[in-house]
Amino acid sequence: MFDRLISYLDSVKARDPAPRSRWEVLLYPGVWALGLHRVAHWLFEADMYFLARAVNHFSRFLTAIDIHPGAKIGKNFFIDHGFTVIGETAEIGNNVTIYQCVTLGGTNPTNGVAGKRHPTLEDDVIIGSGAQIIGPITVGKRARVGANAVVTDEVPEGATMIGLKARSTLVPAETWLKEFIPYGTPCDEPCEPDTRRIDELEARLAVMQAELEKLRTGTPLPEPEPAPVGRKKTGS
Template sequence: MFARIREDIESIMARDPAARSRLEMLLCYPGLHAMAFHRLAHALWRRGIATPARLVSHLARFLTGIEIHPGATIGRRLFIDHGMGCVIGETAEIGDDVTLYHGVTLGGISLEKGKRHPTLADRVVVGAGAQVLGPITVGAGARIGANAVALADVAPGATMVGIPAKAASMRPRAEAEGFAAYGTPRQGVADPTAKAIEALQAEIARLEARIESLESEAEREPRRARQS
């Protein structure tokens, strides 16, 4: 239990640019607290001690604002940043090194008793307010943008945005790029001003090419008129 908490703390340290000290994390990170409660709730659930398991989960929700059903299967080093309003359903499965921000739902869309919640593979990042719904699979390393609603399987490494979530047009990313806080790559990040200047430069180049072609056409025209 303590080894897992230490592992969680180290992984948060690596993933949260706002993290300053391990003590602060131990005291002030609801995601860390929610996971400690979940380990207890899940152990009770697996032994068939259902109501106490739900009670532990309910207490965790009261204290952290994060609701994790005791039946949810969660891998190692899950980091729920901020956490408030997160809901993780009973049959959700989460791999290792997954990051969720506040307001994320891993929810169901049917009354089926069986598998009805999503499966998130390793290293998935789900942005704030995103809803991942139904028994879908989100492939390893995929990113779900803030406020997106994912309703279908997501390919490994894909970035999905919008409602319903669709693959975003992305800047090229390095294959081996590690975790990027907020799902935003560190390399090649263009600020909006730089993006606007790039677009203007492309437009100027297009207009210059057009002027050149019009000028050469205009030069050819009198010659053609003299010849005829």
């Protein structure tokens, strides 16, 4: 058990350059929230729902992180800072990192029957601060969700999601292979370009280059088109 704790603290330290020692990591609210959740989840699995909720409420009061006792969480889960909400049927894999103010929220079943309502995060997923992952969707392995993104659809393995509603970006293989990207957002922002705007700017640039070439060679520019008949003349 002690070795598992040391391994967990080292995994957190590897993802966060701020702490100088494992003792500092032990003071992190995310570490306390996860430890108390392990207790609450054990009580939940034993059908001791009231006690599980009591531990959950104490944890939320202490850490500002609300993890439902029913949520299933794998190894080396790290919540950096607080104000995160994780729903009852959420499932979280190994080595997942979540930053502050994230919600793993559920949909409201119209028939009133509880079921799988919250997201599943597979191994090595990174969720940026303020992101909202809603519904019984799966976020694939090594996927990244950028800050403040809203995700309501399945996320492919290795994709980076940005925006409102989140869309997938084309991430180069060398970026995908990185072991860890803070906040789930690559610094070079490999986002999809707005090709329509680029095409428009390139067309305008081609016209300007043609006009400059005519001026350089002395070729007269074409006369402007006459104004339509019946149009009033403006100006002094």
